[in-house]
Amino acid sequence: MPQTPILDRVHSPADMKSLSDRELRQLADELRAETIAAVSETGGHLGAGLGVVELTVALHAVFDTPRDRLIWDVSHQCYPHKILTGRRDRIRTLRQKDGLSGFTKRSESPYDPFGAAHSSTSISAALGFTMARELGGAPDPALGDAIAVIGDGSISAGMAFEALNNAGHLGRRMFVILNDNDMSIAPPTGALSSYLSRLYADRPMQEIKHAMKSAFSLLPPPFQEGARRAKDLLKHMTVGGTLFEELGFNYLGPIDGHDLDQLLWVLRTLRERADEPMLLHVLTKKGKGYAPAEGAEDRGHARAKFDIVTGKQHKAPSNAPSYTKVFAESLIAEARRDDKIVAVTAAMPDGTGLDLFARQFPQRMFDVAIAEQHGVTFCAGLAAGGMKPFCAMYSTFLQRGYDQVVHDVAIQRLPVRFAIDRAGLVGADGATHAGSFDVAFLANLPGFVVMAAADEAELVHMVATAVAHDDGPIAFRFPRGEGEGVEMPERGIPLEIGKGRMIREGKGVAILSFGTRLGEVLRACEALAAKGITPSVADARFAKPLDREMILRLARTHDALITIEEGAVGGFGSHVAQLLADEGVFDHGLKFRSMVLPDIFIDQASPRDMYDIAAMNAPQIEAKVLEVMGVAQLGKRA
Numbered sequence: 001m002p003q004t005p006i007l008d009r010v011h012s013p014a015d016m017k018s019l020s021d022r023e024l025r026q027l028a029d030e031l032r033a034e035t036i037a038a039v040s041e042t043g044g045h046l047g048a049g050l051g052v053v054e055l056t057v058a059l060h061a062v063f064d065t066p067r068d069r070l071i072w073d074v075s076h077q078c079y080p081h082k083i084l085t086g087r088r089d090r091i092r093t094l095r096q097k098d099g100l101s102g103f104t105k106r107s108e109s110p111y112d113p114f115g116a117a118h119s120s121t122s123i124s125a126a127l128g129f130t131m132a133r134e135l136g137g138a139p140d141p142a143l144g145d146a147i148a149v150i151g152d153g154s155i156s157a158g159m160a161f162e163a164l165n166n167a168g169h170l171g172r173r174m175f176v177i178l179n180d181n182d183m184s185i186a187p188p189t190g191a192l193s194s195y196l197s198r199l200y201a202d203r204p205m206q207e208i209k210h211a212m213k214s215a216f217s218l219l220p221p222p223f224q225e226g227a228r229r230a231k232d233l234l235k236h237m238t239v240g241g242t243l244f245e246e247l248g249f250n251y252l253g254p255i256d257g258h259d260l261d262q263l264l265w266v267l268r269t270l271r272e273r274a275d276e277p278m279l280l281h282v283l284t285k286k287g288k289g290y291a292p293a294e295g296a297e298d299r300g301h302a303r304a305k306f307d308i309v310t311g312k313q314h315k316a317p318s319n320a321p322s323y324t325k326v327f328a329e330s331l332i333a334e335a336r337r338d339d340k341i342v343a344v345t346a347a348m349p350d351g352t353g354l355d356l357f358a359r360q361f362p363q364r365m366f367d368v369a370i371a372e373q374h375g376v377t378f379c380a381g382l383a384a385g386g387m388k389p390f391c392a393m394y395s396t397f398l399q400r401g402y403d404q405v406v407h408d409v410a411i412q413r414l415p416v417r418f419a420i421d422r423a424g425l426v427g428a429d430g431a432t433h434a435g436s437f438d439v440a441f442l443a444n445l446p447g448f449v450v451m452a453a454a455d456e457a458e459l460v461h462m463v464a465t466a467v468a469h470d471d472g473p474i475a476f477r478f479p480r481g482e483g484e485g486v487e488m489p490e491r492g493i494p495l496e497i498g499k500g501r502m503i504r505e506g507k508g509v510a511i512l513s514f515g516t517r518l519g520e521v522l523r524a525c526e527a528l529a530a531k532g533i534t535p536s537v538a539d540a541r542f543a544k545p546l547d548r549e550m551i552l553r554l555a556r557t558h559d560a561l562i563t564i565e566e567g568a569v570g571g572f573g574s575h576v577a578q579l580l581a582d583e584g585v586f587d588h589g590l591k592f593r594s595m596v597l598p599d600i601f602i603d604q605a606s607p608r609d610m611y612d613i614a615a616m617n618a619p620q621i622e623a624k625v626l627e628v629m630g631v632a633q634l635g636k637r638a
Contacts, residue, residue, distance in 0.1 A: 001037060002030065002033035002034055002036075002037055003030075004030040004033065004034055005030075006019070006023055006026050006027045006030055007027060007030040007031060007034060007083075007088075010027065010084060011086060011088075012084075012085060012086050013060040013061070013065050013084060013085060013111075016057070016060055016061045016084070017061070019061070021260070021261060021264060024057055024058075024061055024260060024264070025260050025261075027057055028053050028054050028057045028260055031053050031056070031057065031080050031083060031084065032050060032053045032080075032288075032289045032290075034083055034088070034091075035049050035050060035053070035079050035080050035083065036050070036289075036290050036308060037308065038079065038083075038091045038092050038094065039079065039094070039303060039306075040305060040306050040307070040308045041092050041305060042092055042093070042094040042095060042096065042305065043094075043095065043303055043304045043305045043306075043428070044079065044094050044095050044102050044302070044303065044428070045076040045077070045079070045102060045301060045302050045303075046287070046290070046293055046300040046301070046302075046303045047286040047287040047293050047296075047298065047299040047300030047301045048074075048076040048077035048151075048181075048286060048301065049076070049077045049078065049079040049080050050286070050287050050288050050289055050290055050293060050300065051077065051179070051181050051257075051284040051285055051286040051287065051288050051299075052077045052080065052149070052179060052257070052284060053080050053288070053289070054257060054258050054259070054260045054263055055149070055177065055179065055257050055263060055282060055284065056080040056081050056084065057080075057084070057260065058260060058263035058264050058267055059147065059149075059177075059267065060081075060084055060085075061264065062264065062267040062268050062271055063144075063145060063147060063267075063271065064144055065085070065111055066085075066110040066111045066113065067142065067143070067144040068144035068145045068146070068147060069113040069114070069126065069129045069143070069144070069145070069146045069147065070111070070113070070147050070149070071104075071113060071114045071116070071122045071125050071126050071129075071146065071147065071148045071149065072104055072116060072122065072149050073116060073119060073120065073121065073122035073123075073148065073149060073150035073151060073154045074103075074116055074117065074118065074119045074151070074154060075103040075104040075115075075116040075117060076102075076103070076301075077149075077179075078103065078104050078112075079091065079094065081104075081111070082100060082109075085109055085111035085112075086109065086111070087100060087108075087109060095428035095429070095430075095604050096428070096604065096605070097603075097604070097605035097606065097609050098603075098605075099604070101430055101603070101604060102117075102428060102429060102430065102604065103115065103116055103117040103430070103432060104116050113129065114129075115432075116432075117429070117430075117432030117433060118396070118397070118400065118432065119151075119153070119154040119157060119370045120150070120154045120155070120157035120158075120159040120160040120370060121159065122148035122149065122150050122154075122160075123148045123150060123155075123160055123163035123164060123167065123176055124159065124162070124163040124166075125146075125148070126146035126147065126148035126163075126167075126174055126175075126176070127146070127163055127166060127167045127170070127172075127174060129143060129146040130145075130146045130167075130170075130172050130173070130174040131170070131172065133146070134172060145173065145174065145175060145271070146174045146175070147174075147175040147176075147177065148174075148175070148176045148177065149177045149179055150176065150177070150178060150179065151178075151179050151180075151181065152178065152179070152180040152181065153347060153369065153370055154370055155178060156369050156370060156371070157369070157370040157371055158371065158373065158374070161247075164176070164244070164247045164248075164249065165247055165248075167248070167249070167277050168247040168248020168249055168277055169248060170277075171248060171276055171277065172276075172277065173274055173275050173276060173277070173278075174277050174278070175270065175274070175277075175278050175279075175280065176249065176277070176278070176279045176280070177279075177280050177282060178253070178279060178280065178281045178282065179257065179282055179284055180254065180257075180281060180282065180283050180284070181283075181284045181285060181286040181299075244279045248276075248277060249276075249277045249278065249279040250274070250276055250277065250278050250279070251279050251281065252266065252270070252278065252279065252280050252281065253279075253280055253281030253282060253283075254281040254282065254283050255280070255281070255282055255283070256282070256283060257282035257283050257284035258284060258285065258288060263282070266280065267280075285299075286299035286300070286301070287299035287300040290311070291311070292306075292310065292311020293311065296311075298350065318482045319485055320456065320482040320483040320484060320485035321456060321482065321483055322481060322482050322483070323421070323453070323456055323459060323478040323479055323480070323481065323482075323483055324351070324352065324353040324421055324478075324480075325353055325356070326456045326459050326460060326478075326483060326488075327352075327353055327392075327419055327421070327459060327463060327478060328352075328353030328354065328356040328357055329353075329356070330459065330460045330463040330464070330492055331343065331353075331357055331390060331419075331463055332356065332357055332360050332361075333491070333492070334463060334464060334467045334492070335357070335360070335361055335364065336360075338388065338467060339364075340386065340387050340388045341364065341387075341388045341390065341467065342364045342365070342366065342382060342387050342388065342389050342390070343357045343358075343361075343364065343365045343366070343389075343390045343392060344365075344366045344367075344368060344375050344378060344379050344382070344389055344390065344391050344392065345365075345366075345367055345368070345375070345391075345392045345393065346367070346368050346369065346370060346371055346372045346375045346393055346397060347367060347368075347369050347370045347371075348392075348393070348394065348397070349365070349367050351394065351421065352392040352393070352394070352419070352421050353392070353421075354367075354392055366378070372393060372397055372398065372400040372401035373400065373401045373403070373404050375391060375393070375401060376391060376398075376401035376404035376405055376408060376409060376416070377401075377404045377408045379391040379409070379416045380404070380408040380409050380412065380414050380416055382416075383409075383414040383415050383416050384412070384414055388415070388417065388467060388470075389416055389417065390417045390418075390419050390466070391416055391417065391418050391419065392419040392421065393418070393419075393420065393421070394420075394421050394422040394433065394435065395420045395421070395422050395423050395434075395435025395436075395437070395438040395477065396422065396432065396433050396434060396435055398418065398420060398438060399437065399438075399441070402441060405418075405441075405442070405445070405473075406445060409473050410445040410446065410447060410448060410472075410473055413447050413471075413472040413473070414472070414473060415469065415470045415471065415472060415473060415474070416473045416474075417466040417467070417469075417473075417474055417475075417476075418442075418473065418474070418475035418476070419463075419466075419475075419476060420435065420438050420475055420476065420477040420478070421435075421478065421480070422434075422435045422479065422480045423435040423438065423452065423477035423478055423479050423515065423566060423567075424436075424479045424480075424515065424516070424566030424567070424597075425566065425597070425602060425607055425610040425611060425614065426479075426480045426607070427480070427481075427604070427605070427606055427607045427610065428604050428605075428606075429604065430602070430603050430604035431601035431602055431603060431604075434601075434602065435477065435479075435566075435567075436567055436568045436597050437567065437568050438475070438477060438567070439452070439477070439514075439543050439565065439567040439568075439571035439572055440567060440568050440569070440570035440571040440574075442475050442544075443543045443544040443571060443572070443575060444570070445473075447472040447473065448472065448473050448474070448475065448544055449469060449472070449473070449474040449475065449497060449498075449542070449544060449545070450474075450475050450476075450477075450542065450543040450544045451465065451474070451475065451476040451477070451495075451541055451542055451543075452476065452477045452478070452514050452515035452516075452540075452541070452543065452565070452566075452572075453476060453477070453478045453515070453516065454513065454515060454516055454518040454519075454539045454541070455483055455484040455486045455516065455518070455519070456483030456484065456486060456488065457486045457487065457488055457489055458539075458541070459476070459478050459483075460488065460489055460491075460492040461489070461492045461493055461494070461495055462476040462492075462495065463476070463492050464491070464492030464493055464494045464495075465492075465494045465495045465497070467494070468494040469494075469497065477515065478516075479515075479516050479566070480607075481607065484516075484519050495541065497542070497545065498542050498544075498545035498546065498547055498548075499541065499542070499547050499550075500512075500538055500539055500540045500541045500542065500547040500550050500551075501538065501539050501541065502536070502537075502538050502550070503518070503522070503537040503538060503539055504525070504536065504537045505536050506534035506535045506536040506537070507534060507536070507558070508533065508534070508535065508558060508559055508560070508629060509533075509535045509536070509558055509559060509560040509561070509562065509625055509628060509629055510535060510536040510537075510538065510554040510555075510557075510558040510560070510561050510562070511525075511535050511536070511537050511538070511562045511563075511564065511621070511625070512538050512540055512551065512554065512561060512562065512563045512564070512576065513537065513538070513539055513540065513563075513564050513565075514539075514540040514541075514543055514563065514564070514565040514571075514572040515565055515566045515567075516566065517564045517565065517566060517595075517616060517621075518537075518539055520611075520616070520617055520618045520621055521537055521564060521618075521621055522537065523618035524618040524619070524621035524622040524625065525537060527618065527619075527622050528622055528625055528626075531626075531631075533625065533626075533629070533631075535625060536554060536558065538550060538554065540563075540572065543565075543571060543572040543575060544575065546575055546576065546579055548579060551576060551579060551580075552579075552580075552583060552585065555580055555585045555590050556585065556588075558590075559589075559590070559591060559629070560590065560591035560592070560593070560628040560629060561576075561580075561590060561591070561592050561593075562592075562593045562594075562595060562621075562624060562625065562628060563576050563593075563594045563595065564594075564595040564596075564616065564621065565595070565596060566597070566616070567596060567597060568596060568597050568599075569594075569596050569597075569599065571596065573594030573595070573596055574594070576594070577592060577594065580592060591628050593624060593627075593628050595615070595616055595620075595621070595624060597614050597616075598613075598614055598615070602614065
């Protein structure tokens with residue numbers, strides 16, 4: 001455990017008000033050490049938090065949280081914030097069942113005024129708090145300032161610019177901190193940043209633009225050329241000061257986000273003098289202060305539990321490949337045979353496996369950044385132009401592009417292939433990242449084909465099916481994590497559209513599985529066999545179009561039919577129920593049950609624990625079969 005004498009005295013941001021600037025610097029060092037120690041035990045998002053340690057200390061020291069609303073965009077970087085806001089005693093429960101969320105969460109603390117886990121929402125929320133203050137909302141406690149902290153990746157998304165435009169138009173006092181951890185600026189530019197920041201602190205806010213124009217001539221000659229380059233860079237960058245000022249913000253920076261003295265100086269001045277929207281541009285380094293993170297390609301973004309000294313992660317060995325890797329390798333194999341295949345993702349090349357695709361086909365992989373709406377319509381344009389685009393996104397992120405799925409893809413019946421990763425419950429990331437709704441929101445669209453892989457071998461065949469399908473949009477979903485360990489095919493074979501497969505023939509009750517709950521269904525059947533019950537089991541493969549022939553045969557030759565899927569109500573089971581109702585099957589006494597995710601948002605836990613809460617593991621499936629057959633757990637007729 002790190003030695004933290006100053007941090008030990010901080011139980012809330014109020015305790016920081018009496019600390020000297022020297023003590024705040026020591027607090028930042030201790031906070032960084034505590035964050036590293038905690039995440040080494042729990043795993044989680046490390047690099048982003050290490051990059052904002054000084055900024056976190058400065059913001060809580062200067063502003064009056066929680067009266068002043070501090071909003072972290074995405075909130076990967078919120079662990080140091082949680083430690084300073086009364087949750088240090090629980091920080092080693094991060095991302096665990098009944099523990100702290102890995103993101104900000106309103107129900108967890110008053111210091112989390114707005115929950116987040118998706119990007120580019122913070123400025124909109126901050127503007128909402130600002131206008132609520134102006135209109136007299138939440139009088140107890142009275143609303144103070146709103147401060148949005150947003151990264152250089154998140155601010156590139158359209159929603160962030162919509163919010164900036166609206167905030168600049170309204171012209172109310174609010175603060176946006178642009179946390180830029182991906183820009184390289186030479187030392188002369190850093191000197192200019194420091195000089196201008198101190199100059200601003202000594203001048204009224206209305207003199208900012210004059211200061212920008214006159215500062216270059218006041219610098220020592222060796223720094224003037226670097227200063228001119230910095231000014232030109234910012235002027236022409238999409239995140240430069242010129243653009244922000246055109247949107248109605250007073251732009252200040254860039255400043256060194258790891259120089260706590262400079263941060264404190266500037267933030268104190270802004271809090272005292274600002275009367276308009278302000279954007280402070282700070283430069284930080286993701287993974288700052290921990291060499292294994294700084295040296296990693298992703299700068300320590302997401303980590304399993306790790307050894308503090310070496311940074312080596314403790315990952316359990318597995319004999320089965322991950323679904324994501326199987327998808328990527330299958331797509332690569334297909335792309336070698338078909339030069340029209342291209343891949344598109346939205347800022348998740350590693351998470352979707354498309355980093356592997358990019359190494360093989362760098363000209364055929366497109367990362368559109370955090371812009372799911374654009375990504376979907378970009379794919380629609382590619383498809384209309386004769387290419388075979390694979391739009392690879394997490395289920396939870398595809399939600400952000402739903403209007404484009406409907407308007408630009410489905411209505412035009414364009415053959416966009418949607419590879420939907422992280423389907424179902426995802427474990428430590430919790431409700432915000434669960435892939436709960438994609439089956440329901442895609443299968444209700446005319447002309448859409450919707451598949452779910454029961455195992456990694458099926459995923460290989462579904463990639464091949466998507467390649468071969470040119471008659472409209474097609475989607476296939478697969479979960480996070482490792483496969484079942486089944487034998488893998490040498491090559492994917494396109495499936496017949498709308499045809500499932502029988503796994504085993506039985507009697508009495510039939511179980512129709514859609515997705516990777518099939519493994520749990522088969523484990524439940526082993527337990528049921530000991531009770532003399534032998535259900536039929538089928539893998540639906542398709543939620544749309546349904547295998548009408550197979551489903552109706554099962555319904556007419558069994559007393560009961562149970563569907564199971566890793567999705568919300570309105571999905572596969574609802575479509576099966578509609579088919580049975582339309583065909584009048586219920587008139588003949590069929591018992592029907594649909595096992596879906598419950599109508600709640602399930603917090604972070606292990607995937608198995610989450611599916612226990614959802615009542616979708618083998619013991620609950622066994623119990624459902626017994627219930628529908630009217631058999632009590634002790635084997636007696638109910």
